[in-house]
Amino acid sequence: MIFAYNKEQVGDTLMVITADDHGSDQTAERRSNVTRIQTVDGTVVGWNFFHISNYLTVSGNGAVELTDEQVDQLNRLIKEAGFSDVLAYDHEPKFVVGYVKTCEKHPDSDHLSITETEVDGGQTLQIVCGAPNIKAGLKVVVAKPGSMMPDGMMIWPGVLRGVESYGMICSARELHLPNAPTKKGILELPADAVVGEAFTIGK
Known part of the structure; x- marks a missing residue:
């Protein structure tokens, strides 16, 4: 799992890449400030968390590391947005x-x-x-x-x-x-x- 943040180029959005999409077509479903990205077969390959600074302090540019507590907060945002998915911890x-x-x-x-x-x-x-x-x-x-x-x-x-x-x-x-x-x-x-x-x- 990859966490990526680039405020200057992308904006205040935390991107989470959970799997390789193998270049296949994707669909995106946004609820509140959370977007789930899936391939056409339903595989979840990523998430976008918009206005992330309202919820987390993210430092760095490019690939960033998150604590378990920050992953917990992302899972709360996913649940509050109405998704049933859960991000796993990756150390x-x-x-x-x-x-x-x-x-x-x-x-x-x-x-x-x-x-x-x-x-x-x-x-x-x-x-x-x-x-x-x-x-x-x-x-x-x-x-x-x-x-x-x-x-x-x-x-x-x-x-x-x-x-x-x-x-x-x-x-x-x-x-x-x-x-x-x-x-x-x-x-x-x-x-x-x-x-x-x-x-x-x-x-």
Whole structure:
């Protein structure tokens, strides 16, 4: 689940993205200051909470983090608007230190590689990566499915040249880190970086 806020560009609206819409058509139903967004098959993929500053103090620009108490308040707003849905609590870090366990060339690409990358909780994700410096044994930054990059791009499971990919291995530029190199390639972390630790990204 992604919480996003950009008062300057969007206005005083908190956007909550709960699922990938896979590019399908959507319908929106607004009640009071709450709008529920669904695909045509009825899957809820997001919410808009208008005039959110009347109810919550939201700081940040782009992807933001909310406390459990703030999620409780959003659920109260949903209920008061007459919807029966409930937002779940999500405490998983979206950007973590990963370890590239294996790296093999993509069978249908001259620049893509297929990795098995360990993230938090001992979980291993298959991630397709196009960076020239990707290789087994690296410590890297992984954007897991359900994350939002600093430029607003959302990361969901996908298929690249016929191979499933669950996340993205990031470069310093994509993370908006200061003094990021212009040379193409993923960010290589020190060998003593702890796999599974949350990684703080730029805005």
